[in-house]
Amino acid sequence: MLKIENIQTFYGNIQALQDVSIEINAGEIITLIGANGAGKSTTLMSISGLEPARHGKITFNGKDITHMDPDKIVQLGIIQVPEGRRIFPYLSVSENLDMGAFLRNDKEEIKRDIEYVYSLFPLLKERRNQQGGTLSGGEQQMLAISRAIMAKPKLLLLDEPSLGLAPIIVQQIMAIIKKINKEQKTTIFLVEQNANLALKLADRGYVMETGRITLSDSAKNLRENDDVRKAYLGI
Amino acid sequence: MDLSYFFELFVGGLTRGSIYALIALGYTMVYGIIKLINFAHGEIYMIGAFTALIIASVLSFTGMNPVLIFLIASVLAIFFSAAYGVTMEKIAYTPLRGSQRLSALISAIGMSMFLQNYVLLAQTSDFLPFPELVPDFKFLKPVEHLISSTSFLILITTAIVMVLLTYLIKFTRTGKAMRATSQDAKMAQLLGINISRIITITFIIGSSTAALGGVLISTHIGQLNFYIGFIAGIKAFVAAVLGGIGSIPGAVLGSFVLGWTESFGTGYISSDYEDVFAFLFLIIILIFRPSGILGRPENKKV
Structure with missing residues (x-):
């Protein structure tokens, strides 16, 4: 579905990604783990077209999207929930959801999808007229994921959804991610620092260090890999 | 206290405030989206007024109904100014997107000077009379010493623009x-x-409302020159900052507050200090509320 081939991304003269290659098949949950500053978020930004790769190629269902405009990429069905959730603080919860559906015109289905996300997160329904900025961190993460669902993603890119949240909320969010993958047949690309969590959820995983992919295997094998256990699982 | 004098000043302030508001909207909206003080915005207002003058002058030879002329001139002025605004953005600001804020600001100041001098050369430096196109409204006869027909037109038009804009911003997808x-x-x-x-x-949107302001003030005052955009632009900018730059209700509120400050200040104290009142008030407000009356403090990102 998504094929990243040897991309190199730069911030000015500083190279953030070096020959990164990742392949994601339809229906999978793939995770990318690595330490802070390894280039995980940059990888997502290159996919979404906000930090286009200088070299290499990204294709989505065979279509070259390496240098496509961000809004065209969203139109293809690649939606990102960026790090830090980025809820619009002065838009209400329901307006935030409307923005998720910005490119859609199917009014009836939008209504149905709103009901769907409210059923996933009943709390959001209670707070639908509240401003996004007044929600707690966990609620904002729920809203961020819901907003992305409203865009009808084929491929959902999640950047550190567990960051800064209480363990119980993290469990809830992970369960929902699994549910979206099963029920909506949405392919998931999950970027996480919390390797333990990510490898439990994912089918396959990639390990990133200083801008390079150093390992890739099934999640099960990665969990049992000695280097991964030492470096990321704290065992 | 003379109540009728007070009311006259009140309406005067409201009229001024309306014009400031029509211009300030452009400042505040552009700032909200691209964080740029578009210093050339006042020139768009001036170009709107000039376009209306030219079209009205041409059409008046046809012996057309003045009201119809006024409507056509206003619509075309809005259309032309919007085209100028968009072109200005493409030429002077788009290439600088992503560079320092200061570069875009300098570019805006350059654009302002360019447009002023362009009109100066293409037209004239003299004040030109603007034809009387707005009829005397009969129903205003009993209160004509308090509110003129053109004042009335300015207030009504501004109110309609505000309602439409509120609807647009609050409820539409765009x-x-x-x-x-x-x-x-x-x-x-x-x-x-x-x-x-x-x-x-x-x-x-910003250019259209500014052009409308330019046309309305020209019919109200009855004359214009290439320089009207500069001072009105600065005042509207003050109004936008006063209300909280980036906030639309703030810009409107700031405009009326500024309009009344000037109107009452000149009416009760001295007309020599008209501009002093505006800036004094700005300084006082900013000491106590640095982000303006309705402004939000800048988000600090960790």
Whole structure:
């Protein structure tokens, strides 16, 4: 579905990604783990077209999207929930959801999808007229994921959804991610620092260090890999 | 205290405030989206007034009904100014997107000087009379010493523009996208909002209301020259900052507060200090509320 081939991304003269290659098949949950500053978020930004790769190629269902405009990429069905959730603080919860559906015109289905996300997160329904900025961190993460669902993603890119949240909320969010993958047949690309969590959820995983992919295997094998256990699982 | 004098000053302030508001909207909306003080915005207002004057002068030879002439001239002025606004954005600001804020600001000041001098050369430096196109409204006869027909027209038009704009910003998809973009442009892009399009729409709206302000004030005062955009632009900018730059209700409120300050200040104290009142008031407000009356403090990102 998504094929990243040897991309190199730069911030000015500083190279953030070096020959990164990742392949994601339809229906999978793939995770990318690595330490802070390894280039995980940059990888997502290159996919979404906000930090286009200088070299290499990204294709989505065979279509070259390496240098496509961000809004065209969203139109293809690649939606990102960026790090830090980025809820619009002065838009209400329901307006935030409307923005998720910005490119859609199917009014009836939008209504149905709103009901769907409210059923996933009943709390959001209670707070639908509240401003996004007044929600707690966990609620904002729920809203961020819901907003992305409203865009009808084929491929959902999640950047550190567990960051800064209480363990119980993290469990809830992970369960929902699994549910979206099963029920909506949405392919998931999950970027996480919390390797333990990510490898439990994912089918396959990639390990990133200083801008390079150093390992890739099934999640099960990665969990049992000695280097991964030492470096990321704290065992 | 003379109540009728007070009321006269009150209406005068309201009229001034309306014109400031029509211009300040452009400042505040553009700032909200691309964080740029568009110093050339006042020139768009002036170009609107000039376009209306030229069209009205041409049409008056046809012996057409003055009201009809006024309407046609206003619509075309809005159309032309919007085109100027969008072109200005494409030429002077788009290439500088992503560079330092200061570069874009200098570019805006350059654009302002260019447009002023362009009109000066293409037209004249003299004050030109603006034809009387607005009839005396009969129903205003009993209160004509308090409110003139053109004042009345300014107040009504501004009110209608405010209602339409509020609806647009609050309830339409484009309006929501504009608000989303001003709050977090990067996230807006990640949801498929085309930022360039939003910026273009913002310039169209801002230029249109400014042009409308230019046409209305010219019929009200009855004359114009190439320089009217500069001082009105500065005042509207003060109004936008006063109300909280980036906030639309703030710009409107700031405009009326400024209009009344000037009107009452000149009426009760001295007309020599008209501009002093405006800036004194700005300084006082900013000491106590640095982000303006309705402004939000800048988000500090960790």
